[in-house]
Amino acid sequence: MMDKFVFPGPGVGYSLHNHSTFSDGSSTLEEMCRAAKNAGLTVFGMSDHWVEPAYEGTGTESWRMKHDRLDEYVETLLELKRSLDDDNFTIKIGLEVDFFFENMDDIFARLKQYPLDYLIGSVHCCGTFPVDHDASDWLPLSPEERAAVCEMYWQKLEGAAKCKEFTFLGHLDLPKKFAVIDSERYFAHAIRVLDILKTNGGALELNTSGWFKPCRSPYPSLDILKAANERNIPICINADAHHCDHVRRNFDEAAELLRKAGYDF
Ligand SMILES: [Zn+2]
Numbered sequence: 001m002m003d004k005f006v007f008p009g010p011g012v013g014y015s016l017h018n019h020s021t022f023s024d025g026s027s028t029l030e031e032m033c034r035a036a037k038n039a040g041l042t043v044f045g046m047s048d049h050w051v052e053p054a055y056e057g058t059g060t061e062s063w064r065m066k067h068d069r070l071d072e073y074v075e076t077l078l079e080l081k082r083s084l085d086d087d088n089f090t091i092k093i094g095l096e097v098d099f100f101f102e103n104m105d106d107i108f109a110r111l112k113q114y115p116l117d118y119l120i121g122s123v124h125c126c127g128t129f130p131v132d133h134d135a136s137d138w139l140p141l142s143p144e145e146r147a148a149v150c151e152m153y154w155q156k157l158e159g160a161a162k163c164k165e166f167t168f169l170g171h172l173d174l175p176k177k178f179a180v181i182d183s184e185r186y187f188a189h190a191i192r193v194l195d196i197l198k199t200n201g202g203a204l205e206l207n208t209s210g211w212f213k214p215c216r217s218p219y220p221s222l223d224i225l226k227a228a229n230e231r232n233i234p235i236c237i238n239a240d241a242h243h244c245d246h247v248r249r250n251f252d253e254a255a256e257l258l259r260k261a262g263y264d265f
């Protein structure tokens with residue numbers, strides 16, 4: 001396990017948040033890695049979903065990696081490293097891990113047994129509510145219920161920010177995805193998470209996939225990026241690609257946005 005995230009600096013050919021057919025992606029690990037190499041990326045990390053819900057009813061089976069496939073996932077990536085790694089290209093083995101207050105210690109203990117390079121900390125479940133699954137999950141909720149989901153989301157993200165095992169946090173302001181909530185209302189919540197990251201030496205990603213969702217905005221948005229830069233929080237640009245055509249989607253736009261936020265690179 002990579003104990004300390006080596007900050008790649010934004011926009012320099014890294015891409016560390018990507019999915020394959022081992023979870024909810026539609027390209028194989030090999031297709032993803034070959035596409036990354038062809039796209040000129042220098043360090044490419046796969047991070048399929050690892051979810052061990054602490055309770056029933058999350059419905060995460062449809063998009064997470066099967067728990068008995070982790071060996072095969074790691075073996076396949078080690079094999080791909082042997083055939084594709086060279087002076088200009090390195091594959092990293094990661095996971096995007098769902099945060100649960102109830103059982104994180106058990107999850108980290110299990111994952112430590114594998115030669116993983118890094119872990120992304122993400123929140124997709126608020127109770128049994130699937131934050132980013134479909135707009136139709138949000139639409140029946142009252143304003144109070146939507147607010148309760150958002151409150152729980154940010155509370156869980158604070159918990160994730162405190163975990164030193166996470167190399168960086170995924171898609172910080174994810175609840176804005178379907179454009180059904182006023183994300184700006186939660187700016188102070190995001191600041192609390194950034195302050196924890198600063199204290200703990202944590203990091204962030206600029207996730208470009210939000211540009212292709214109803215919110216039409218990357219995760220996180222510019223105001224939060226500015227606040228992250230003021231706190232010197234390291235950040236890397238990721239596509240959260242679920243298809244091999246997307247491994248560096250909107251990276252130029254992301255680099256421009258980071259410069260606008262004050263990041264110097
Ligand atoms: Zn995610």
Ligand SMILES: [Zn+2]
Nearest residue numbers: 017019096240
């Ligand atoms: Zn993801």
